[in-house]
Amino acid sequence: MLIAQITDTHIMPRGQEWLGDAETNVHRRLERVVIAINNLKPAPDIVVLTGDNIDGTNHSGAYSALKEILSELRTPYYVIPGNHDDREGLRSVFQAQRDSSFVFDHSEARVIGLDSLAPGKDFGFLGNDQLQFLKQSLNERRDVPALLFAHHFPVNVGIEVFNQMTLRNAEDLENIMRFYPHVIGLVCGHFHNQFSTLFAGKPLYISPSCAPNFFFESADAKRASHINLEPPQFSLHKISGFNFWSKVISVVRAERTLVL
Ligand SMILES: [Fe+2]
Numbered sequence: 583m584l585i586a587q588i589t590d591t592h593i594m595p596r597g598q599e600w601l602g603d604a605e606t607n608v609h610r611r612l613e614r615v616v617i618a619i620n621n622l623k624p625a626p627d628i629v630v631l632t633g634d635n636i637d638g639t640n641h642s643g644a645y646s647a648l649k650e651i652l653s654e655l656r657t658p659y660y661v662i663p664g665n666h667d668d669r670e671g672l673r674s675v676f677q678a679q680r681d682s683s684f685v686f687d688h689s690e691a692r693v694i695g696l697d698s699l700a701p702g703k704d705f706g707f708l709g710n711d712q713l714q715f716l717k718q719s720l721n722e723r724r725d726v727p728a729l730l731f732a733h734h735f736p737v738n739v740g741i742e743v744f745n746q747m748t749l750r751n752a753e754d755l756e757n758i759m760r761f762y763p764h765v766i767g768l769v770c771g772h773f774h775n776q777f778s779t780l781f782a783g784k785p786l787y788i789s790p791s792c793a794p795n796f797f798f799e800s801a802d803a804k805r806a807s808h809i810n811l812e813p814p815q816f817s818l819h820k821i822s823g824f825n826f827w828s829k830v831i832s833v834v835r836a837e838r839t840l841v842l
């Protein structure tokens with residue numbers, strides 16, 4: 583099974599720019615990622631958007647712009663929220679999904695997306711509803727591997743400002759991941775940087791972002807110092823048996839394909 587992950591798109595309403603700077607160009611960055619995913623061979627089975635899908639205070643305008651760009655995707659997609667999202671806004675726009683968390687079943691695996699949004703906060707929290715949803719989803723199907731997705735990562739990442747924005751109740755998630763041997767790992771966003779480690783004795787992968795990635799001058803930085811306007815990035819996850827591998831794709835050029 584093949585999963586494409588797009589994270590931290592930070593889409594603004596049309597006519598507005600992320601961080602107030604036209605060069606961030608988040609709409610165009612996502613359009614290029616959509617083209618690149620549509621050109622993948624083999625095509626992924628699903629696309630998962632792991633939060634900070636929008637930014638700014640005009641939630642409905644931003645979600646409209648997001649949905650319009652995603653309508654070009656030729657692969658079914660699922661959306662979970664990050665700290666910049668609005669749970670009700672997301673639910674109302676992506677009605678086909680019906681909720682801010684999801685389960686996707688494939689013959690080879692079950693994919694579970696969790697809602698770690700704590701309204702008004704930059705850190706994450708999995709409420710009782712999410713923990714129960716996760717346990718139920720894991721109990722329902724134990725014969726195939728389960729891969730979990732959430733916006734907030736549950737570990738420190740070596741940069742102080744992001745250590746303050748982790749998943750607060752990491753222990754609750756860790757207990758569940760340790761209890762169910764068929765959980766093969768956890769995939770997150772939020773950091774605007776790639777990062778890999780172990781959590782609950784299993785792989786934890788953090789994808790770099792579609793919007794520009796953050797750079798920090800020191801580990802104890804209180805905020806990001808700058809962004810580089812490098813190409814938008816997304817990740818591919820291949821589930822093979824009870825293992826998965828992940829790779830980053832930088833969309834250097836996606837306006838057209840060169841047929842060989
Ligand atoms: Fe973000």
Ligand SMILES: [Fe+2]
Nearest residue numbers: 634664665772
């Ligand atoms: Fe975030």
